[in-house]
Amino acid sequence: MSSHIRRIAVCTGGGDAPGLNAVIRAVVIAAANRGWECYGIRDGFNGILFPERYPEGGVFRLTRERVRGIGHLGGTILGTTNKGNPLHFPMKMQDGTTKDVDLSGEILEYFARKEIDALVSIGGDGSLTIANALHKKGLRVVGVPKTIDNDLDKTFTTFGFDTAVAFATECLDRLHSTAESHQRVMVVEVMGRYAGWIALHAGIAGSAHAILIPEIPFDVDKVAAKIRDRDAEGRMYSLVMVAEGAEPIDGHREVLAPAEIGHAERLGGVGEQVARVLADRTGKDVRVVVLGHLLRGGSPTSFDRLAAMRFGTAAVRALDEGQSGIMVALGFPNVNYVALEEVAGRMKAVPLDSDTLQTGRDVGICFGD
Numbered sequence: 001m002s003s004h005i006r007r008i009a010v011c012t013g014g015g016d017a018p019g020l021n022a023v024i025r026a027v028v029i030a031a032a033n034r035g036w037e038c039y040g041i042r043d044g045f046n047g048i049l050f051p052e053r054y055p056e057g058g059v060f061r062l063t064r065e066r067v068r069g070i071g072h073l074g075g076t077i078l079g080t081t082n083k084g085n086p087l088h089f090p091m092k093m094q095d096g097t098t099k100d101v102d103l104s105g106e107i108l109e110y111f112a113r114k115e116i117d118a119l120v121s122i123g124g125d126g127s128l129t130i131a132n133a134l135h136k137k138g139l140r141v142v143g144v145p146k147t148i149d150n151d152l153d154k155t156f157t158t159f160g161f162d163t164a165v166a167f168a169t170e171c172l173d174r175l176h177s178t179a180e181s182h183q184r185v186m187v188v189e190v191m192g193r194y195a196g197w198i199a200l201h202a203g204i205a206g207s208a209h210a211i212l213i214p215e216i217p218f219d220v221d222k223v224a225a226k227i228r229d230r231d232a233e234g235r236m237y238s239l240v241m242v243a244e245g246a247e248p249i250d251g252h253r254e255v256l257a258p259a260e261i262g263h264a265e266r267l268g269g270v271g272e273q274v275a276r277v278l279a280d281r282t283g284k285d286v287r288v289v290v291l292g293h294l295l296r297g298g299s300p301t302s303f304d305r306l307a308a309m310r311f312g313t314a315a316v317r318a319l320d321e322g323q324s325g326i327m328v329a330l331g332f333p334n335v336n337y338v339a340l341e342e343v344a345g346r347m348k349a350v351p352l353d354s355d356t357l358q359t360g361r362d363v364g365i366c367f368g369d
């Protein structure tokens with residue numbers, strides 16, 4: 001099928017993740033090789049919705065020259081935002097109130113006016129939900145799955161996750177020696193929102209002694225017992241990996257800031273909470289390390305770079321074949337395509353029968369249950 005594409009746009013939305021620039025580069029080169037022009041939208045859709053914020057242009061031409069040498073760089077040359085979802089934009093009214101407004105019409109109007117034929121939307125659950133809504137309103141859209149959290153359904157993994165896991169693993173490696181030297185308990189809090197993928201994968205790879213994830217409500221007394229058992233065996237230190245969304249069986253999830261219109265709630269603080277109780281129950285010296293946004297930075301691993309390039313070029317191939325309303329997904333052995341409808345608004349949690357989880361249990365890691 002002929003796509004009749006002359007011009008496409010690319011945007012990055014949600015929290016940044018290592019590999020975004022590699023996707024952008026792959027899209028631009030694959031598009032240029034087909035004779036298409038490519039445009040970058042700044043900060044999600046803000047470049048279209050609020051052009052006055054960008055004296056240098058809210059939407060700009062992405063040439064091969066512009067994307068040269070960016071494949072290994074963290075962040076996104078387009079900028080991103082996880083505030084101000086255009087489907088539920090928090091518009092300040094004259095009376096001081098804030099109203100939930102749908103700005104998608106302005107985005108569609110922009111594409112029509114500028115004769116941009118299609119969009120490659122690189123993002124997580126929120127961005128792909130927006131992409132799906134734009135597709136339903138008539139825009140030709142292909143999504144690319146991004147997030148360090150790995151919580152997107154219908155793809156084996158998202159790009160950004162491997163880099164986050166590699167960094168968290170290296171942090172655990174470093175913490176083993178200082179924890180052992182001081183006979184301490186080190187509690188390491190990692191991001192991941194409501195899924196425990198980063199904590200689980202890095203926790204096992206980095207030999208944590210306990211891993212607490214949102215999928216398994218934890219009893220902190222079980223973790224304290226594990227630490228005491230290790231002490232009794234002469235292993236006088238312990239590493240506890242905690243996902244930011246982990247919840248105690250008798251408590252609640254720690255929230256730093258509540259959700260607002262167009263912005264999800266911010267999680268964080270469970271590491272401190274766990275550390276306080278463990279210090280009390282074990283009498284040991286406990287320290288907390290919150291890896292936070294460090295997990296989102298840095299150069300993508302080779303796995304993430306390759307995934308990003310496979311995703312970016314596959315997105316362009318899909319548009320060339322006339323497809324729309326789909327997300328590129330990682331399957332085996334090849335990338336494949338799934339309907340955005342099947343991804344939007346869904347979350348992929350760690351399955352309780354996952355062999356990775358079982359691996360942790362078989363090597364004696366405590367999951368707080």
Ligand code: F6P
Pocket residue numbers: 015082124147148149191192193244266267296
């Ligand atoms: O979704 C990516 C992520 O890094 C989550 O792991 C985390 O909860 C959230 O974004 C943090 O968002 P912010 O950048 O607003 O602090």
